[in-house]
Amino acid sequence: MTLGDLQNLTMLAVARLGQEAWAAGIRDTLAEVAGRDVSVSTVFVTLTRLEDQGLLTSERGDAPERGGRARRIFALTEAGWAALRETRAASERMWSGLEPG
Amino acid sequence: MSPRRWLARILPDDDWSREFLEALDREAAARPGRGARRVVWWRAILSYRTWQFVWLVRRRRRVARSEEGRMGRGLDGWLKDLSHAMRVVRRERRFTFFVALTLALGIAGTAAMFGIADRLFLRGPEHVEDPERLVRFYLEFEAEGGAPARMTPWIPWLTGQGMAAELEAVDGLTQYRLQPTLSALGDEVRRLEVSTVGLSYFAVLGTTPVAGRFFGPGDEADRASAVVSSELAEAAWGGTDAALGRTLTVEDRSVTVIGVAPPGFTGPHLGRIDAWVPLEPDEAGTRNWMILARLPAHRAPGAARPRATADAQAIHRRTDPGRSFQWATEGAVSAAPLSHDDAGVEPAELSVARLLIAVVLMTLLIAGVNVVNLLLARVTRRGHEIAVRLGLGASRGRILRLLLTESVVLAGVGALVGLPILWALATTLRRVLLPGVAWPAAPLAPRVLLATLGVTLLTGLLAGLIPARRAAAMDPRRSLRSEGGGGTTRGRLRVHVLLATAQVTLATALLAGAGLFVKSFWNLHATDLGYDARRVTAFELGSLDRAAFAGSPEGDGPIYREALQMVRADPAVSGATLAVGLPLTGSFGLGVSVPGLDSVPALPGGGPWLTAVDAGYFATLGTEIVAGRAFSPAEVDGLEQVVIVSEAMAAALWPPGGALGACLHIRFEGDPCFRVVGVAEDVKRAGYREPPSMQYYVPLGHERGSFGGTRLAVRTTADPGVLDRLRTRLVGLDPRVDYVEVTSLAGILEPEIRPWRLGAIVLGLAAALATLVSVLGVYGVLSYLVAQRRRELGVRIALGASGASVQGLVLRRGAAAASLGVAAGLTVVALASGWLEPLLFETSATDPLVLGTVAALLLTAALAACALPARQASRVEPVSCLKGE
Numbered sequence: 001m002t003l004g005d006l007q008n009l010t011m012l013a014v015a016r017l018g019q020e021a022w023a024a025g026i027r028d029t030l031a032e033v034a035g036r037d038v039s040v041s042t043v044f045v046t047l048t049r050l051e052d053q054g055l056l057t058s059e060r061g062d063a064p065e066r067g068g069r070a071r072r073i074f075a076l077t078e079a080g081w082a083a084l085r086e087t088r089a090a091s092e093r094m095w096s097g098l099e100p101g
Numbered sequence: 102m103s104p105r106r107w108l109a110r111i112l113p114d115d116d117w118s119r120e121f122l123e124a125l126d127r128e129a130a131a132r133p134g135r136g137a138r139r140v141v142w143w144r145a146i147l148s149y150r151t152w153q154f155v156w157l158v159r160r161r162r163r164v165a166r167s168e169e170g171r172m173g174r175g176l177d178g179w180l181k182d183l184s185h186a187m188r189v190v191r192r193e194r195r196f197t198f199f200v201a202l203t204l205a206l207g208i209a210g211t212a213a214m215f216g217i218a219d220r221l222f223l224r225g226p227e228h229v230e231d232p233e234r235l236v237r238f239y240l241e242f243e244a245e246g247g248a249p250a251r252m253t254p255w256i257p258w259l260t261g262q263g264m265a266a267e268l269e270a271v272d273g274l275t276q277y278r279l280q281p282t283l284s285a286l287g288d289e290v291r292r293l294e295v296s297t298v299g300l301s302y303f304a305v306l307g308t309t310p311v312a313g314r315f316f317g318p319g320d321e322a323d324r325a326s327a328v329v330s331s332e333l334a335e336a337a338w339g340g341t342d343a344a345l346g347r348t349l350t351v352e353d354r355s356v357t358v359i360g361v362a363p364p365g366f367t368g369p370h371l372g373r374i375d376a377w378v379p380l381e382p383d384e385a386g387t388r389n390w391m392i393l394a395r396l397p398a399h400r401a402p403g404a405a406r407p408r409a410t411a412d413a414q415a416i417h418r419r420t421d422p423g424r425s426f427q428w429a430t431e432g433a434v435s436a437a438p439l440s441h442d443d444a445g446v447e448p449a450e451l452s453v454a455r456l457l458i459a460v461v462l463m464t465l466l467i468a469g470v471n472v473v474n475l476l477l478a479r480v481t482r483r484g485h486e487i488a489v490r491l492g493l494g495a496s497r498g499r500i501l502r503l504l505l506t507e508s509v510v511l512a513g514v515g516a517l518v519g520l521p522i523l524w525a526l527a528t529t530l531r532r533v534l535l536p537g538v539a540w541p542a543a544p545l546a547p548r549v550l551l552a553t554l555g556v557t558l559l560t561g562l563l564a565g566l567i568p569a570r571r572a573a574a575m576d577p578r579r580s581l582r583s584e585g586g587g588g589t590t591r592g593r594l595r596v597h598v599l600l601a602t603a604q605v606t607l608a609t610a611l612l613a614g615a616g617l618f619v620k621s622f623w624n625l626h627a628t629d630l631g632y633d634a635r636r637v638t639a640f641e642l643g644s645l646d647r648a649a650f651a652g653s654p655e656g657d658g659p660i661y662r663e664a665l666q667m668v669r670a671d672p673a674v675s676g677a678t679l680a681v682g683l684p685l686t687g688s689f690g691l692g693v694s695v696p697g698l699d700s701v702p703a704l705p706g707g708g709p710w711l712t713a714v715d716a717g718y719f720a721t722l723g724t725e726i727v728a729g730r731a732f733s734p735a736e737v738d739g740l741e742q743v744v745i746v747s748e749a750m751a752a753a754l755w756p757p758g759g760a761l762g763a764c765l766h767i768r769f770e771g772d773p774c775f776r777v778v779g780v781a782e783d784v785k786r787a788g789y790r791e792p793p794s795m796q797y798y799v800p801l802g803h804e805r806g807s808f809g810g811t812r813l814a815v816r817t818t819a820d821p822g823v824l825d826r827l828r829t830r831l832v833g834l835d836p837r838v839d840y841v842e843v844t845s846l847a848g849i850l851e852p853e854i855r856p857w858r859l860g861a862i863v864l865g866l867a868a869a870l871a872t873l874v875s876v877l878g879v880y881g882v883l884s885y886l887v888a889q890r891r892r893e894l895g896v897r898i899a900l901g902a903s904g905a906s907v908q909g910l911v912l913r914r915g916a917a918a919a920s921l922g923v924a925a926g927l928t929v930v931a932l933a934s935g936w937l938e939p940l941l942f943e944t945s946a947t948d949p950l951v952l953g954t955v956a957a958l959l960l961t962a963a964l965a966a967c968a969l970p971a972r973q974a975s976r977v978e979p980v981s982c983l984k985g986e
Contacts, residue, residue, distance in 0.1 A: 024124050040124045041150035048117075048157045060116065072120055 002087045009034050010046050011084050014056060014074045022061065022071040023047060047074060055080035104142035111155055113162050121154065166496060182503050186510040196479065197514060200472050204515030204560060206870055207468035209522035210461035212553040216527050218458050219548060220371075220538065221451060225439065227365040227541050230307025232439055233402050235369060238264075238392040238413060239445045242432035252445030255389035257429050263420035264392060265299075270409040272397045275299035276380060276390040277368075283643050283840050285350045286337045290645060290839045293333070293375040295351055296368055300379060303328075305395050306369060312341040313360035320359070320379045327356040328377040331364040350645060351378050365541025369393055369439055373539050389429075394436070402438075410435045450535060452940055453856035457863050460611060464867045465556070467607045469564045471874050474600050476508060476568035478885055488577035497573040504572050508565025509558060516557040520545070523553065533859055567596070594886060601882040602922040604875035609926020609959055611871045614937070615864035616951035621942035622857040631784030632684060633723035633816070634846035638824060639686055640664070640813040640831060643840040658802065660835055661811050667834060668813065668827055673820035676721035679801055682712035683812045684722075684786045685849040692768045693797070695754050702753050706794025709750060710786055711767070713804040719781065721816045729761045729779030737800040744775035750795035751780045765797065769805040788853045790942070857942060872959065875922075876966045883915050883970035895979040904975035911974045915967030916960075923956050
């Protein structure tokens, strides 16, 4: 399956963040790296959906600071990686021939 | 309400939703100024994405729940519940023991009675198709002299023939008789139960043979064929096929076996039958027959019966006049279900069996209520565990299922424990209550086991329902706070008290029933029969040749006299006599008249009944001569016409003291005058419940007309071998004697006593059990109450209440519940009295002595059960219980 634009970017953010892929961090990454300023609700909806689709898993991580609450850390599943690769391949196939080199 | 709190309320209570709210919190916190922060929240609430998130997380929760539900519902979840229940049952051994034992008794009793009810009411006779559509016809007639109307199943031949030809309201009709017959099977002479039946008999019953064929056209004419039971075929010839073509003798003639009935087949009734022979056409119409008919299938039996009755009555009116006795001509024909006895009413065994079914169901109910109370108390004890389960996310449905599985498993353990009890109970009940009924199925037949399973599941589910619902409705937070001890509100306590009261109610009703039956049984035993039935045995000499004793003009007189001499020589015989019309073996009604009296008044017991006796009769039977004297040997041998009358007869026919020396005309030929020489005490000729009747005695040999039925009555001392010895000697007495029938009078009376004895025993046992269980129930509830109110009691004592006043508080509570239960139980008995009284013998259903004793007994027992909890209550240490707070 191929992913929607925001889904694709969110998954990539999860992949980039590794052990620190919690919701707020993902939102910051989307803003800083991709330049996409999305609302809190949008990030949470996207993550929830991707998890329901089996592309992401999550578990409760350790609290980031003393007294802070534990956060949910996301990771890509096998299906998630496959979907990312498929999306990239589709994108490259579409690009091929448009730009020389 | 602030937007944040509002959103928090809509979202489910989990960490992912909390993280969402915290992310919004952080975003808001980053904004300068209170207004800007609020804008963040308002934007979130107005955003479509937020609502999408709410929907998604809620859906997640729903899916998670239903997945858990599926897990619980599937076989896997069910097995999990089951293994959990088994663990709990094994862990709590004492609890399991009590619950299982209580249920075992209830379940075993119910299943045993189901087995009996199944045979008696549900299934009817074996191998009979739709027995509820079969009816037997009766003739209701006015007895001579205005005595109450009586019913007889014996209907004149011609009426039966007319009905067979013309009755359109039925699908088939047949005439039949039952008669014990002596039969030679090889070298052995046996007494066989033979039924003489119309050709359509087996077709009307809907039975098919297991070997050979049933009767067809032609069998009636030559009367040389017979159908035998599978049991006789096995016993006599070693198999059903081997029986075909064999011969046996029935009433002087030799018949050939043409077919074998299926195993357990007993015809339309429940007693054993060995063989069936085709009836002989009775052109003279002198004999009476029983008539069996099948009601048409397209109408309900209750609706079809009146029509059949009306049509049959019309046919009887048209056919009978002038043909048979006047009483029969004037009688009314009616149809009744197959289960009714020869008197046209439901037999006492059936009524008592029905009562016993009600009794065991009540016992099961009491046991069930007790288990409900035990389970309820346990739910409170296990409050903590259940709260933890709920807290860990188990759904309430899951908890409900878990506890129901537990109670069903407990019931299952009860059923397993109950199986041996069931077997013992069923075997005993069959032997003791219904020995006359043939039982083709084993006590633990599949149908009974199936019923046991049903009762077990139902009991488990019903007993577990209230406790499981309460557990599922538990508030985990409250329960965890109070560490399982709390959560008991006044309303919940009230349920416990109410259940204990209900137990006392049922126990009272059962105990009262048992008391009434014991009193009936007692009254029955105390009934003066007018003779000593316990030690008198009747001997009847039988011959295969019906004309064997006809050679001499005195019939069987000489051979019986010879037998009498022989029997008297035995040292274990303390008295012996001959009689025609011995009580319990047959009654001969013969009219009398008295000079100066226009008509002889009728007594409710019918009669007057004639007995011809020899000189030793009254001494042997133990019948007292209250005035005058017994017959002398000279009178028995001589020609003088003397008579002895019963007290009731003397009182009915003559002024007080005027009987002796009076003349009684007996309706022998010529109406001879017999002089009254003695008055004997009244005798119950047919059984305990017989109303008073007139009886008179003439010397043996002075009776005229065809009576037959001579019996040798022997009074023996307690020598166990004497009856067999006498029988052997009597068989060897004369070559014409093929068979000697030995009947103890007590044995004849036995079936009449049996229902009461059984009722007294079963009700007594059930009542004892019920009393024990309900007293334990009261004890349990009060202990529970004291435990729950420890704090309150502690405060009372701390404030200066005396131990006695605290004890009084608990005792009053217990006494109130017990009195209410007893009062309700007595009310139940009073309401059921109309239904109960016909089952009792000379005992009122509201007998004050019985009911008073029962009430006193139960109240005492209940108060004794309250004493221990009351003492505990008075010893509550205020300090220790307040410290626990």
